[in-house]
Amino acid sequence: MSFEKSLLLGGFLAVAAVLPAQAQQKACPNPNALGVSRVVEIDTTGGPGFGFQHYKSYDFLEPKEVVLTFDDGPQKFHTEAVLAALAEHCTKAIFFSIGKMALGFPEIVRKVVAEGHTVGTHTWSHQNLRKKKTEAEAVDEIERGISAVKRAAGSPISPFFRFPELADSPETLKHLQSRNIAMFSTDIDSFDFKFRNSEHTVKAVIDRLQKLGKGIVLMHDIQPSTAKAIPALLVALKQNGYKIVQMKAKGPVQSLPEFDTAIEANVKGLSAAGNERPVSSVVKTVTEGGQSKLGGEPPMEATGPAAALPSPSASADARADQSGDQRNRTWFWQK
Numbered sequence: 001m002s003f004e005k006s007l008l009l010g011g012f013l014a015v016a017a018v019l020p021a022q023a024q025q026k027a028c029p030n031p032n033a034l035g036v037s038r039v040v041e042i043d044t045t046g047g048p049g050f051g052f053q054h055y056k057s058y059d060f061l062e063p064k065e066v067v068l069t070f071d072d073g074p075q076k077f078h079t080e081a082v083l084a085a086l087a088e089h090c091t092k093a094i095f096f097s098i099g100k101m102a103l104g105f106p107e108i109v110r111k112v113v114a115e116g117h118t119v120g121t122h123t124w125s126h127q128n129l130r131k132k133k134t135e136a137e138a139v140d141e142i143e144r145g146i147s148a149v150k151r152a153a154g155s156p157i158s159p160f161f162r163f164p165e166l167a168d169s170p171e172t173l174k175h176l177q178s179r180n181i182a183m184f185s186t187d188i189d190s191f192d193f194k195f196r197n198s199e200h201t202v203k204a205v206i207d208r209l210q211k212l213g214k215g216i217v218l219m220h221d222i223q224p225s226t227a228k229a230i231p232a233l234l235v236a237l238k239q240n241g242y243k244i245v246q247m248k249a250k251g252p253v254q255s256l257p258e259f260d261t262a263i264e265a266n267v268k269g270l271s272a273a274g275n276e277r278p279v280s281s282v283v284k285t286v287t288e289g290g291q292s293k294l295g296g297e298p299p300m301e302a303t304g305p306a307a308a309l310p311s312p313s314a315s316a317d318a319r320a321d322q323s324g325d326q327r328n329r330t331w332f333w334q335k
Contacts, residue, residue, distance in 0.1 A: 028089075028090035030088060030089060030090060032238065033088070033089045033090040033091070033238075034089040034090070034091045034234050034237055034238045034242075034243075034244055035089065035090050035091055035244065036090070036091055036092050036244050036245070036246050037065065037243035037244060037245060038243075038245055038246075039092075039245070039246045039247075039248060040060065040245060040246070040247055040248070041248050041249070041250050042160075042182055042247055042248065042249050042250060043250045044159045044160075044180050044181060044182040044249055044250065044251075045180050046177055046180065047173070047176045047177030047178070047179070047180060047181055047182060047183060048182050048183070049182070049183045049184075049185065050182060050183070050184050050185065050216060050247075051184050051185030051186045051187055051216050052185070052187050052215075053166065053185045053186050053187060053189070054166060054168065054185035055183065055185055061214045061215065061216075061245060062214065063213050063214055064213065064214060064241055064242050064243055065214045065242070065243050065244075065245045066209065066214065066215065066216075066217060066237065066242050066243065066244055066245065067093075067094065067215070067216040067217065067244070067245050067246075067247055068086075068091070068092075068093035068094070068217055068219070068244060069093060069094045069095075069096065069162070069184065069186070069216060069217060069218055069219065070082060070093055070094070070095050070096065070219050070220060070221035070226075071096045071122055071162060071218065071219070071220050071221070072096075072098055072101070072122065072126065072220045072221065072222045073095060073097055073098070073101060073105075073108070073220075073221040073222050074095070074097060074101055074102060074104075074105040074108035074109055074112065074221070075101065075105070075108075075221060075222040076105060076108065077224075077227070078221055078222055078223065078224055078226070078227040079095075079105075079108050079112070079221045079222070079227075080108065080111075081227035081228070081230070082221045082226070082227050082230050083111060083112065083115060083117075085227075085230040085231045085234060086115075086117070086230070086234075087115060088231070088234075089234045089238075091234065091244045092116055092117050092118070092244065092246040093117055093118070093246075094117070094118040094119075094120055094158075094160060094184075094246075094247060095112050095117055095118070095119050095120070095221065096120045096121060096122040096160070096161070096162040096184070097109060097112075097119060097120070097121060097122060097149045097152075098121075098122050098123060098124070098125065098126050098145065098149075099121070099123065099124040099125065099144050099145035099146075099147070099148030099149055099263065100124060100125050100148065100266070101222075102148050102149040102151075102152035102153070103148050103151065103152050103263070103266050103267060103268070103270070105152075106151075106152035106153075106154070106270055109149065109152040109153045110152070110153060110154055110155075112153075113153050113154075113155055113157075118158050118160065118246065118247060118248055118249070119149065119153055119157040119158060120157065120158050120159075120160030120161055120162065120184070121142075121145045121146050121149045121157070121160070121161050121162075121253075122145065122161070122162050122164060123141045123142060123144075123145040123163075123164055124140070124141045124142075124144035124145040124148060124263075125141065125145075126164045127141055127164060128164055128165050128167045129141060129142070129163060129164065129167060129168070129169060129172050130165075130167040130168070130169045130172075131167075135171040135172075135175075138169070138171060138172050138175075139172075139175055140259075142161065142172065142175065142176070143255070143256055143259040144259050144262060144263055146161075146253055146255050146256075146259070147255045147256070147259040147260045147262070147263045148263045148266070150253070150255050151260070151263060151267060151270070152270070154271075156252030156253075157252060157253055158248065158249035158252065158253060159179070159180060159181040159182060159249055159251070159252065159253035160181070160182050160184060160247070160249060160253075161176055161181050161182065161183055161184065162183070162184040162185075163183070166185055166186070168183065179253075181253060182249070184216070185216075186215075186216050186217070186218035187212060187214075187215025187216045187217070188205060188208045188209060188212065188215045188216070188217045188218065189218045190204050190205050190217060190218060190219045190226075191204060192204075192219050192220055192223050192225065192226045192229070193220050193223055195225075196223060196224075196225045197225055198225045198226070198228040198229035198232070199229070199232075201219070201225060201226055201229040201233065202229050202232050202233045202236055205217055205219075205233060205236075206233075206236050206237075206240060209237075209240075209242065210240075
């Protein structure tokens with residue numbers, strides 16, 4: 001029996017439980033926001049697959065319902081711009097993060113978590129697992145990615161995984177199923193990485209949604225054109241009557257200890273989860289506006305001979321007003 005067929009026969013393993021979206025969100029200040037129509041909880045036992053491009057099962061979306069997903073991040077500026085657009089519309093997405101990228105920008109991963117989005121994984125270094133010479137090499141890419149993203153997030157992440165290039169294999173499918181990790185393909189590929197044009201991205205997504213009527217949308221938060229496209233795309237989704245569904249996992253993914261240890265060489269000083277100190281307990285403002293909050297010496301510019309000297313940026317007219325003995329003097333910055 002093929003793994004794809006086993007996914008179909010394992011329908012009892014995935015549960016899409018509707019959670020009241022209103023209970024998940026605070027009141028949105030934007031009256032025209034897209035919002036979240038409902039939140040579904042996924043039981044990932046057995047490694048169910050989602051996205052009809054590859055996994056023809058679990059058709060849980062209703063007409064006009066959309067799941068937004070972003071691959072390959074995090075990336076400075078671009079991921080932050082995507083997050084800002086999503087926040088403006090009080091809506092949520094799934095971010096499939098790469099391990100190396102997550103350790104490079106852990107503060108952005110933590111922002112994704114803090115803003116209530118779902119975090120999954122996308123391997124350690126975005127390699128095509130189908131091209132790996134051995135199963136062990138493919139598993140190493142998967143598991144290092146899980147350990148790294150979890151480490152960067154500093155909190156539990158979801159057992160959601162998307163293959164780079166959507167390239168699965170019988171061996172990697174079997175591994176993820178044994179680990180109870182849900183696999184994601186897509187229904188609508190924006191191909192934003194190919195065209196890299198914000199207007200094209202918006203049109204491509206809306207056109208394909210109009211044909212299919214609903215679906216899981218694949219985009220990339222590392223693309224600058226995609227970051228620019230998201231505000232317009234969210235408006236277009238709203239105008240065309242689409243609703244956002246957020247997918248969450250019933251429980252977190254459990255990383256494997258040997259891979260948690262293996263990625264520590266790449267952590268570069270990031271505090272271990274649970275050991276972080278708040279910034280306010282490490283960095284404290286002691287001077288503000290030239291006044292010391294701790295007392296002590298007054299600001300330097302208020303006392304001493306230096307107070308009488310013109311600054312290097314002083315005009316020639318200002319220097320000419322000094323006393324005669326100073327008028328012909330060569331200042332230290334002029335030597």
